[in-house]
Amino acid sequence: xxxxxxxxxxxxxxxxxxxxxxxxxxxxxxxxxxxxxxxxxxxxxxxxxxxxxxxxxxxxxxxxxxxxxxxxxxxxxxxxxxxxxxxxxxxxxxxxxxxxxxxxxxxxxxxxxxxxxxxxxxxxxxxxxxxxxxxxxxxxxxxxxxxxxxxxxxxxxxxxxxxxxxxxxxxxxxxxxxxxxxxxxxxxxxxxxxxxxxxxxxxxxxxxxxxxxxxxxxxxxxxxxxxxxxxxxxxxxxxxxxxxxxxxxxxxxxxxxxxxxxxxxxxxxxxxxxxxxxxxxxxxxxxxxxxxxxxxxxxxxxxxxxxxxxxxxxxxxxxxxxxxxxxxxxxxxxxxxxxxxxxxxxxxxxxxxxxxxxxxxxxxxxxxxxxxxxxxxxxxxxxxxxxxxxxxxxxxxxxxxxxxxxxxxxxxxxxxxxxxxxxxxxxxxxxxxxxxxxxxxxxxxxxxxxxxxxxxxxxxxxxxxxxxxxxx
Amino acid sequence: xxxxxxxxxxxxxxxxxxxxxxxxxxxxxxxxxxxxxxxxxxxxxxxxxxxxxxxxxxxxxxxxxxxxxxxxxxxxxxxxxxxxxxxxxxxxxxxxxxxxxxxxxxxxxxxxxxxxxxxxxxxxxxxxxxxxxxxxxxxxxxxxxxxxxxxxxxxxxxxxxxxxxxxxxxxxxxxxxxxxxxxxxxxxxxxxxxxxxxxxxxxxxxxxxxxxxxxxxxxxxxxxxxxxxxxxxxxxxxxxxxxxxxxxxxxxxxxxxxxxxxxxxxxxxxxxxxxxxxxxxxxxxxxxxxxxxxxxxxxxxxxxxxxxxxxxxxxxxxxxxxxxxxxxxxxxxxxxxxxxxxxxxxxxxxxxxxxxxxxxxxxxxxxxxxxxxxxxxxxxxxxxxxxxxxxxxxxxxxxxxxxxxxxxxxxxxxxxxxxxxxxxxxxxxxxxxxxxxxxxxxxxxxxxxxxxxxxxxxxxxxxxxxxxxxxxxxxxxxxxxxxxx
Numbered sequence: 001x002x003x004x005x006x007x008x009x010x011x012x013x014x015x016x017x018x019x020x021x022x023x024x025x026x027x028x029x030x031x032x033x034x035x036x037x038x039x040x041x042x043x044x045x046x047x048x049x050x051x052x053x054x055x056x057x058x059x060x061x062x063x064x065x066x067x068x069x070x071x072x073x074x075x076x077x078x079x080x081x082x083x084x085x086x087x088x089x090x091x092x093x094x095x096x097x098x099x100x101x102x103x104x105x106x107x108x109x110x111x112x113x114x115x116x117x118x119x120x121x122x123x124x125x126x127x128x129x130x131x132x133x134x135x136x137x138x139x140x141x142x143x144x145x146x147x148x149x150x151x152x153x154x155x156x157x158x159x160x161x162x163x164x165x166x167x168x169x170x171x172x173x174x175x176x177x178x179x180x181x182x183x184x185x186x187x188x189x190x191x192x193x194x195x196x197x198x199x200x201x202x203x204x205x206x207x208x209x210x211x212x213x214x215x216x217x218x219x220x221x222x223x224x225x226x227x228x229x230x231x232x233x234x235x236x237x238x239x240x241x242x243x244x245x246x247x248x249x250x251x252x253x254x255x256x257x258x259x260x261x262x263x264x265x266x267x268x269x270x271x272x273x274x275x276x277x278x279x280x281x282x283x284x285x286x287x288x289x290x291x292x293x294x295x296x297x298x299x300x301x302x303x304x305x306x307x308x309x310x311x312x313x314x315x316x317x318x319x320x321x322x323x324x325x326x327x328x329x330x331x332x333x334x335x336x337x338x339x340x341x342x343x344x345x346x347x348x349x350x351x352x353x354x355x356x357x358x359x360x361x362x363x364x365x366x367x368x369x370x371x372x373x374x375x376x377x378x379x380x381x382x383x384x385x386x387x388x389x390x391x392x393x394x395x396x397x398x399x400x401x402x403x404x405x406x407x408x409x410x411x412x413x414x415x416x417x418x419x420x421x422x423x424x425x426x427x428x429x430x431x432x433x434x435x436x437x438x439x440x441x442x443x444x445x446x447x448x449x450x451x452x453x454x455x456x457x458x459x460x461x462x463x464x465x466x467x468x469x470x471x472x
Numbered sequence: 473x474x475x476x477x478x479x480x481x482x483x484x485x486x487x488x489x490x491x492x493x494x495x496x497x498x499x500x501x502x503x504x505x506x507x508x509x510x511x512x513x514x515x516x517x518x519x520x521x522x523x524x525x526x527x528x529x530x531x532x533x534x535x536x537x538x539x540x541x542x543x544x545x546x547x548x549x550x551x552x553x554x555x556x557x558x559x560x561x562x563x564x565x566x567x568x569x570x571x572x573x574x575x576x577x578x579x580x581x582x583x584x585x586x587x588x589x590x591x592x593x594x595x596x597x598x599x600x601x602x603x604x605x606x607x608x609x610x611x612x613x614x615x616x617x618x619x620x621x622x623x624x625x626x627x628x629x630x631x632x633x634x635x636x637x638x639x640x641x642x643x644x645x646x647x648x649x650x651x652x653x654x655x656x657x658x659x660x661x662x663x664x665x666x667x668x669x670x671x672x673x674x675x676x677x678x679x680x681x682x683x684x685x686x687x688x689x690x691x692x693x694x695x696x697x698x699x700x701x702x703x704x705x706x707x708x709x710x711x712x713x714x715x716x717x718x719x720x721x722x723x724x725x726x727x728x729x730x731x732x733x734x735x736x737x738x739x740x741x742x743x744x745x746x747x748x749x750x751x752x753x754x755x756x757x758x759x760x761x762x763x764x765x766x767x768x769x770x771x772x773x774x775x776x777x778x779x780x781x782x783x784x785x786x787x788x789x790x791x792x793x794x795x796x797x798x799x800x801x802x803x804x805x806x807x808x809x810x811x812x813x814x815x816x817x818x819x820x821x822x823x824x825x826x827x828x829x830x831x832x833x834x835x836x837x838x839x840x841x842x843x844x845x846x847x848x849x850x851x852x853x854x855x856x857x858x859x860x861x862x863x864x865x866x867x868x869x870x871x872x873x874x875x876x877x878x879x880x881x882x883x884x885x886x887x888x889x890x891x892x893x894x895x896x897x898x899x900x901x902x903x904x905x906x907x908x909x910x911x912x913x914x915x916x917x918x919x920x921x922x923x924x925x926x927x928x929x930x931x932x933x934x935x936x937x938x939x940x941x942x943x944x945x946x947x948x949x950x951x952x953x954x955x956x957x
Contacts, residue, residue: 039575043795045568045676046555046577048709080791080837082814089794139799268837270846273680273788275710 002200003235005228006208007163007193008155009220011170012148013180014126014188015058021125021147022049022092029186033131033140041145043087048274055123055147058179059099060280060288062149063121065173065295068103070285076123076272081265084139085128095269098122099149099278105173106297107165109158116166117154124148143187155194155205160224167191167217172296176321184216191220196241197231206231207241211255213248223248227255299324307337316345323359329366334373343369347387351394363397364390372400384457385409412459415467418451421459422467425450433472444468475500476637477954480694483640484542487534494527494534494545497640498589501547505591505638508957511619514633516552516610517560518592523547526589533587542697544587549639551630552593553600554685555674556580559590563676564598564608564626567796567803567821577674578709579643579685579702586701591639594629598823599793600650600678602626603875603895606886607825614882615657616955617921621879624654624895630688631658636957641698642688647678648781649875649899651686652911656874656924659913659953661689661941663699664899666932667906668713671706677792679785680711682903691951692912692942696720699934715932723938726946728762731936734769734867739898745877751915751923752873755944759871762943769867771859774901776852778893781900783836783849790833796821828889857905864930869940872898874911874924898926908934912941913950922950 020027023040040047063070077095103118126146131138151170157163171182171189182189196208211227214220226248231241246255294302296318303314303324318324323344330340348369352359372389375381381389381404392403404410412418425447426433436443444465451464475483475497486492502520509515530545550556553563555573557580562568576584583590597607605613605628615623616636623632627644631654634642644651646664655662663686670685677683687698700721705714733756740749756766798804798817805816822830836845863870875895885892902909907928914925925944929937945951 039573042800044573044575044801045561045563045571045795046553046573046674047575048673048711050708050710078791080794082794082797084797084799084810087795087800089797090791266839268791268834268839268842270787270791270837270842273711274677 001236003197003232004158004200005160005224006155006196006198006205007157007160007224009153009157009163009166010192010194011151011153011167012190013062013151013170013174013182015055015147015149016178016180016188017052017054017058017147019052020145021052021055021123022145025145027146029188031142033138034142036142037144041087042141043089049092051275051278052147056099056278056280057288058177059121059123059149060285061177061291062174062179063100063103064285064289064292065177066100066103066105066118066121066151068100068118068121070100070280071097072280072282073097073277074099074122074280075277076275077269078272080268083127084137085130085144087128087141087144091125091127092272092275093124094122097277099280105166105169107162107169109162109165114156114162116156116162119152119154121149121151124150160221160228163193163224164217164221167220172319176293176296178321193220193224193227195224195227195231197228197235206235207243209241209243209255210245211248212245215250219248219250222253223255226253230255293321307331307341309337309341313338313341313345316349317341320359326359326366330369333367334370336373339373340369343373343390347390348394351391362394364393365397368393368397368399375400375404379411379413379460380404381409381411382457382461384461385411409458412455413463415463418455418459418463419467419471421451421454422464422471425454426471436472474504474637476504476640478640479690480546480640480697481542483546484540484544487540487545490534494530494589495524497545498523498527498547498591501591501637501639504636508616508636509638511614511957512616512632512636512638513611513613514594514629514636514638515549515592516562516564516595516608516629519559519590520592522559523589523591526587530587530589541586541701543583543641543701545589547589547591547640548583549591549594549630549633549642550580551596551627551642551644553596553645553676553678554580554643555676556590556593559593561593561676562610563600564596564610565822565826566609567817569609569803571802573674575674578671578706580674582702588641588701594627594633594642596629597626597650598826599676599789600626600645600647600683601789601825601829603649603653603892604880604882604886605629605632605654606882607823609823612882615879615921616957617659618879618919619957620881621921622657622882624657624875624879626650626654627662627688628654631655631660631662634658634660634688634690635955637954640690641694643685643698643702644688645675645683645685646899646903647682647684647785648903649896651688652899652909652924652926653875653895655688656911656913656926657879657922659922659950659955661687661692661695661910661912661951663687663695663910663934663937664902664908665699665703665934666713666908667903668711669908669932669934670702671704671709671712673706673708677788679788680792681788682781682785684903692938692945693721693724695910695941696724696938718935720934720938723935724942725939726943728759728764728940728943731759731764731869731940732867733759733764733766734863734870735766736771736774736863736870736872737768738771738774739872743876743894743897744873745917747917748873748875748877748923752871752925755914755925756871758947759940759944762947764940766871767867769863769870771856771863771870771901773852773855773859777856777901777904778897780849780852780856781896781904782832782893783845784853784904786829786833787837787846787849788833790830790837793822793826793830825889853904856901860901860905860907860928860930864933868929868936869933870928872926872928874898874926878917878921878923902928907931908937910937910941912944913953914944914948915950916953
């Protein structure tokens with residue numbers, strides 16, 4: 001029998017604000033345990049939450065980018081449960097009236113574009129982190145009260161690959177908005193998956209499991225693959241899928257069922273009486289939507305049209321907003337889109353990868369990259385030398401003409417000077433010259449190489465070629 | 473007459489005229505506490521050193537010829553569910569036995585700025601859940617008018633302390649009558665302001681949508697002075713209302729011309745003590761003789777108020793009190809494992825009444841019951857609010873008894889929660905509707921226990937309430953009577 005999986009994802013994204021959702025504590029990642037806490041996020045008696053306006057604006061911006069309808073009236077609710085990482089014993093979240101609903105994200109699947117529905121986007125606070133040691137358990141409350149948005153997809157994803165594409169699409173959009181760095185390893189993006197399988201083209205849904213504890217997009221894909229085949233396997237054997245929460249075990253590459261006792265929660269949601277309902281008028285939404293940048297898909301399409309780039313170049317260059325900005329700044333200064341693309345894609349990105357840094361940290365200013373290209377155009381340096389120069393620029397951030405001067409890398413374009421060197425080479429390589437004359441034209445490359453070697457690569461290759469042919 | 477027997481405004485005049493010093497006033501109050509608190513048990517924590525230190529500062533200020541605020545140098549008692557930085561704040565509970573807040577409640581901060589002298593933290597029903605101040609972990613507070621009776625609750629310590637001159641002023645909190653009912657039983661003034669008038673930041677929550685801090689004082693003038701000092705928007709409390717605070721002392725005028733009083737018949741039915749009824753109706757007659765007009769009216773949903781209140785308040789409480797789990801602060805019970813620790817902490821940290829309300833609230837919020845209980849209660853709440861809105865279209869205020877009986881005997885109702893809950897029958901609707909209410913003394917029972925008259929007004933209608941209360945007070949002397957203790 002043919003089965004198809006039905007997948008819905010719940011994604012939690014940490015919003016990149018300086019301070020927490022309901023208090024003024026900092027949100028810096030990796031600070032010493034409990035150094036970023038106050039009576040409010042520690043849930044001391046008598047204190048009250050105060051909503052951070054910047055958080056709401058980032059959440060609205062995200063919801064707009066995800067094509068959602070912003071609810072003009074939403075509210076916070078308390079989700080009640082006991083756990084030591086939750087000092088109030090309730091999480092302030094949104095329940096019956098979320099911030100936004102009914103959106104979608106585009107993904108490409110099997111060469112086609114699919115719109116994946118988003119059921120809701122809501123705001124909530126994060127909990128703390130438990131650290132288990134032999135002597136007992138410790139709790140770090142730094143993360144308590146950090147602002148999150150939860151993005152719930154509709155159960156429209158039909159493969160682990162689609163889920164993977166969806167996560168990447170979300171990440172690209174949210175990073176473009178600069179609302180989050182979406183770093184799964186640092187926990188700024190977390191993903192739980194609801195999975196079931198059913199006979200292909202069936203109407204209803206099978207029994208679902210909720211899979212948690214994935215630490216990377218790759219892990220999400222692996223966990224889904226495992227869970228899908230586990231469920232199919234059960235059904236094939238005529239057994240039932242149990243509705244439960246399962247944890248992905250990275251080491252064993254499998255999911256484990258959680259003890260049902262731990263998940264038997266009745267969260268007793270009710271409206272948070274310490275906060276007033278959140279009213280969002282259209283003017284506010286309008287104002288925020290002006291902050292909306294061109295999103296990755298649109299920008300890529302524009303790059304294709306406006307700069308005539310190949311699809312792969314456009315995809316890579318628009319993969320991050322900063323990289324695309326860098327590229328466009330270069331093009332603005334020097335209207336050779338494809339040349340610039342080549343230099344960025346081959347040289348610059350390789351250097352970034354080597355050092356493991358982001359484009360925002362790069363020392364080469366766009367104007368310096370452009371002036372290097374100018375030096376090539378003017379014949380001051382060869383493309384080959386430029387490849388060395390860009391490395392120096394990457395390390396030092398210096399102006400390329402300065403590097404050329406310091407290192408004496410100016411190209412030799414004086415025909416007399418080149419001629420002298422060619423004469424030497426002909427004398428020293430009589431055998432090769434003879435071979436060339438007998439028709440082995442391939443030897444030419446070797447001879448050019450010898451000239452370049454003697455000039456430490458500074459001879460202008462066109463001139464070398466021309467003179468060599470003349471002389472032999 | 474001892475200094476501790478005066479009102480705040482009288483003492484302020486004396487301070488300004490340099491007839492007395494704040495130190496003398498403070499010492500007089502301390503002496504009084506040392507004399508009688510053994511019998512009344514109004515205080516959980518006394519802060520005499522801090523008080524004397526503050527009084528010196530104020531005296532220095534006066535000596536330097538600086539202007540002082542009407543509350544400067546005046547002793548004030550704070551209910552022990554209002555956080556005071558560096559001073560233990562217990563909520564009358566074992567679970568917060570040694571909790572010392574690292575912050576002041578906004579009201580405390582405001583009073584400190586004005587130079588008020590903090591004399592101590594007063595006893596209360598545990599987590600403000602009760603109507604008799606009998607459920608405190610720190611023992612029962614006794615009514616200074618008759619030590620065998622309760623002072624009412626939950627702000628029983630504050631009301632009894634004001635009545636017995638163990639402080640000049642006091643703060644209470646009112647979730648279902650917890651300021652007004654004890655004020656009534658102790659023969660003092662108690663005001664529950666409009667919800668949102670006063671910041672709740674630092675008030676340890678019982679039921680967040682109902683709780684409100686308010687003054688307990690010896691007369692209406694003192695009430696206006698204290699209300700002036702603590703009112704106003706606070707950005708730390710999103711439910712406080714950003715609305716200008718009038719000068720409430722401007723309400724201290726004797727004028728009832730054209731004032732229309734509504735008498736809701738639902739508040740004068742079964743269960744109302746005859747003497748209380750007479751006292752209140754005599755009070756209304758007096759007001760009418762001074763120029764007001766009174767007429768019967770109806771608040772048709774009154775019957776459902778208690779049920780609605782005990783669902784909403786306990787639901788919120790079940791969540792508000794969940795944080796007392798032994799993990800971060802406060803009392804921690806024996807720990808075998810986590811679940812065990814939670815169980816021991818909460819079953820031995822909380823008293824019976826608190827546990828009863830947590831269970832009731834947890835139940836009403838549970839899935840499958842939410843719609844039938846909590847949601848229904850919210851709907852009733854809206855109807856009750858509408859009852860008042862209707863009534864205030866026609867009347868400037870409503871007058872009712874504050875509580876159905878004068879002070880009852882200690883132990884009389886403690887084992888019968890339903891009877892106890894009926895103590896709040898006339899005060900609870902006010903909190904559900906968010907409107908202000910004041911209790912003023914209007915007479916005494918045959919055995920000498922005070923009777924309270926309650927005046928209710930529309931949202932942010934404090935000024936008119938105070939004007940009516942003041943006029944009543946100027947024409948009576950009930951508030952000047954002192955218990956013999």
